[in-house]
Amino acid sequence: QVQLQESGPGLVKPSGTLSLTCGVSGVSISSSNWWNWVRQPPGKGLEWIGEIYHTGSTNHNSSLTGRVSMSVDKSQNQFSLTLSSVTAADTAVYYCTSSGYSYAYDHWGQGILVTVSS
Amino acid sequence: DIQMTQSPSSLSASVGDRVTITCRASQSIRSYVNWYYQKPGKAPELLIYATSTLQSGVPSRFIGSGSGTDFSLTITSLQPEDFATYYCQQSSTIPRTFGQGTNVEVK
Numbered sequence: 539q540v541q542l543q544e545s546g547p548g549l550v551k552p553s554g555t556l557s558l559t560c561g562v563s564g565v566s567i568s569s570s571n572w573w574n575w576v577r578q579p580p581g582k583g584l585e586w587i588g589e590i591y592h593t594g595s596t597n598h599n600s601s602l603t604g605r606v607s608m609s610v611d612k613s614q615n616q617f618s619l620t621l622s623s624v625t626a627a628d629t630a631v632y633y634c635t636s637s638g639y640s641y642a643y644d645h646w647g648q649g650i651l652v653t654v655s656s
Numbered sequence: 657d658i659q660m661t662q663s664p665s666s667l668s669a670s671v672g673d674r675v676t677i678t679c680r681a682s683q684s685i686r687s688y689v690n691w692y693y694q695k696p697g698k699a700p701e702l703l704i705y706a707t708s709t710l711q712s713g714v715p716s717r718f719i720g721s722g723s724g725t726d727f728s729l730t731i732t733s734l735q736p737e738d739f740a741t742y743y744c745q746q747s748s749t750i751p752r753t754f755g756q757g758t759n760v761e762v763k
Contacts, residue, residue: 639705639709642745649699
């Protein structure tokens with residue numbers, strides 16, 4: 539079955555760069571799925587970060603323009619998120635997901651808490 | 657950006673109750689609405705996609721309906737495992753925005 543697993547540092551310093559990777563198993567990252575990032579600040583709701591296709595095509599939340607980038611590594615069957623110039627407002631649980639029919643998020647990673655603090 | 661206004665933000669209910677959560681989009685999103693539920697400390701899980709299609713394994717007590725701008729999720733007979741937070745999401749356009757969530761708690 540499809541499984542996703544986030545990995546990366548759980549603590550990032552203010553003004554630093556957050557880098558996360560999502561390992562995918564059970565399906566090829568080159569399949570007809572979009573691969574997505576969603577975050578959830580502590581005690582708050584879900585925020586869409588962006589999505590990437592295996593061709594490298596991306597879309598992202600305009601509120602993060604200039605700070606966010608995403609990439610796909612087909613050889614490792616994984617995709618990645620980079621968020622620069624982070625502040626405390628970027629503290630959140632970050633989820634990677636796959637989307638299937640109707641762009642619904644049918645599989646989710648377990649989430650990784652990233653805290654921005656000195 | 658399309659705003660998804662979800663209501664109520666919280667509700668109290670008992671096992672066996674019929675519960676309805678609504679989601680209103682700021683513009684037409686055709687049938688591109690999805691519903692998720694989330695237990696504390698867990699990742700969200702997909703319940704319904706494309707307004708009314710149940711994700712595999714989801715019980716038939718969950719019913720999604722609506723079109724255009726107004727959508728709803730109904731739980732016909734609330735079960736103990738259904739106490740959770742529910743989110744709608746529009747996947748019609750970028751950004752793929754979520755509603756603010758509805759916390760269904762024990763009465």
